[in-house]
Amino acid sequence: xxxxxxxxxxxxxxxxxxxxxxxxxxxxxxxxxxxxxxxxxxxxxxxxxxxxxxxxxxxxxxxxxxxxxxxxxxxxxxxxxxxxxxxxxxxxxxxxxxxxxxxxx
Numbered sequence: 389x390x391x392x393x394x395x396x397x398x399x400x401x402x403x404x405x406x407x408x409x410x411x412x413x414x415x416x417x418x419x420x421x422x423x424x425x426x427x428x429x430x431x432x433x434x435x436x437x438x439x440x441x442x443x444x445x446x447x448x449x450x451x452x453x454x455x456x457x458x459x460x461x462x463x464x465x466x467x468x469x470x471x472x473x474x475x476x477x478x479x480x481x482x483x484x485x486x487x488x489x490x491x492x493x
Contacts, residue, residue: 430470431460437468 394401438445451457453468457476460467 431467432470432473434466434468437473440473 396402396405403436432440434445434448435441438448441448448457451460458472460469
């Protein structure tokens, strides 16, 4: 039998502790950024939507005013269904094409 003393400086212990730390950070990230579903739907604030779409909050207001993007208003708070954002992106999707006489990339 090998009676080796295992300390915190042991390579296996160090590796285990780093793995445990990464898992803890991942769980904390999920707990902070995840929201429960409401009737199977995620709702986003205008700040979250503007960050995801890389547009200003003013542009989102224009989209609302023009009827491009459905929204929910509760008091002064504006919420968007994640499925509506995805649908808007799918409708705006344009297939790539190549010009035959201009040559390929």
